[in-house]
Amino acid sequence: MKSMSYVLCCLLLIIEAVIFLTPTLALAQEDSSTSASVSGAKASVRDKVRETIENLIKKPRAVIGTLNQLADSTLEIKTKGGKVAMIATTIDTTYSRFNKGKKSDIKFEELVIGDYTIALGNKNTSGVVEAKRILTYDKSPALTKKSVFGLVEEVNKGNISIKHPKNEKSWTIQTSKKTNFTGKGVEEPSTLNIKDIEAGDRIVVLGTMDEKTKDTINALRVHILNGKALGLQKSSPKPSLKPSTSPSPSPSP
Numbered sequence: 534m535k536s537m538s539y540v541l542c543c544l545l546l547i548i549e550a551v552i553f554l555t556p557t558l559a560l561a562q563e564d565s566s567t568s569a570s571v572s573g574a575k576a577s578v579r580d581k582v583r584e585t586i587e588n589l590i591k592k593p594r595a596v597i598g599t600l601n602q603l604a605d606s607t608l609e610i611k612t613k614g615g616k617v618a619m620i621a622t623t624i625d626t627t628y629s630r631f632n633k634g635k636k637s638d639i640k641f642e643e644l645v646i647g648d649y650t651i652a653l654g655n656k657n658t659s660g661v662v663e664a665k666r667i668l669t670y671d672k673s674p675a676l677t678k679k680s681v682f683g684l685v686e687e688v689n690k691g692n693i694s695i696k697h698p699k700n701e702k703s704w705t706i707q708t709s710k711k712t713n714f715t716g717k718g719v720e721e722p723s724t725l726n727i728k729d730i731e732a733g734d735r736i737v738v739l740g741t742m743d744e745k746t747k748d749t750i751n752a753l754r755v756h757i758l759n760g761k762a763l764g765l766q767k768s769s770p771k772p773s774l775k776p777s778t779s780p781s782p783s784p785s786p
Contacts, residue, residue, distance in 0.1 A: 594662050596620060600650040600669065606641070608667075610650055620652045621663050628667045639669075649673045672744055679742055679750060685734045693730060693755070695738070705749045706738050716757040730757060 598612035606622045628639045630648075644650075649672060654664040681704050683695030693706040714725035730736065735758040743749040 594652075594654060594656050596652040596662055598650065600644060600646050600648050603641075603644060603646065608644065608650075608652075610652060618652075619661050620654070620667075621657075621661050622667070623663065626654075626664050626667060629669070631668065631670045633671065641667075644669060678739065678753075680737060680739045681750065682735070682737050685730055685732050685736060687732060688727065688730055691727065693727070693736070693738075693752075695736065703748065704738070705746070706740070706752050706755065707743065707749060708752050708755065712752045713754045714757070715754065719757075725757065727755075730755070734758075 596610050596612065596618045598610040598618070600608060601611040601617060602609040608620045608622070610618050610620060612618060622641060626641075628641060628644065630637050630639045630643070644667070649670040651668040651670075652662055652664045653666040653668070654662045656662050681695070681697070681702075683697045683702075683704060685693060685695055686703075687694040691708045693708065694703065695706060696703045708727055712727075714727065714729065716725050716729075719725060737756045737758065738750055738752050739754045739756075740750040740752040743751055
């Protein structure tokens with residue numbers, strides 16, 4: 534497939550050919566001053582076309598993914614979709630690393646393969662992004678929020694184990710001081726906390742996926758569906774609708 538830059542350059546050549554090679558009888562009859570004016574108009578159109586194409590080629594780009602490889606002054610970033618993008622650097626490229634939210638300036642040699650990386654720059658005519666800034670993170674800053682529903686199976690210190698009643702998917706919910714506990718029928722601001730949750734309660738959890746532990750959510754909010762976490766009420770057994778068996782008559786003596 535032809536690259537975007539190749540297509541744009543071909544477009545420029547076609548436009549220039551149309552401007553300069555299209556014969557018209559009117560131009561042949563113009564005097565020298567008119568011809569000069571037409572030539573100036575052609576040059577203006579050509580410059581605008583070239584400027585437009587250059588702006589499209591130099592449009593800012595951001596490549597996001599995992600640092601896959603380093604070589605000389607270039608690096609490869611593997612995106613979420615599995616594609617590998619080539620990134621070129623120059624002496625003017627700056628490098629920053631974010632570790633636990635703190636930023637520090639680093640050098641090209643200090644880049645670490647496997648880090649979450651963002652390259653900011655412009656794509657050149659060869660289709661390679663020339664980076665102006667390289668940002669690396671100890672973990673992805675784009676945490677995905679997720680909401681889950683389930684029945685509480687166990688509450689252990691700051692963790693809640695739940696299971697979905699239909700698909701039986703199990704989750705571990707990690708709570709913290711920042712977790713907000715709410716409940717149906719409880720006025721805001723809520724005074725609920727993890728001590729108000731017990732086995733059998735139905736809860737909805739909103740939080741972010743934990744990157745280190747599988748099937749674990751760091752809870753931002755825990756909503757208790759059955760009020761102040763009194764647990765699911767066990768339903769009384771329904772009376773049988775079957776008629777009782779009549780005793781067989783005793784034989785007469």
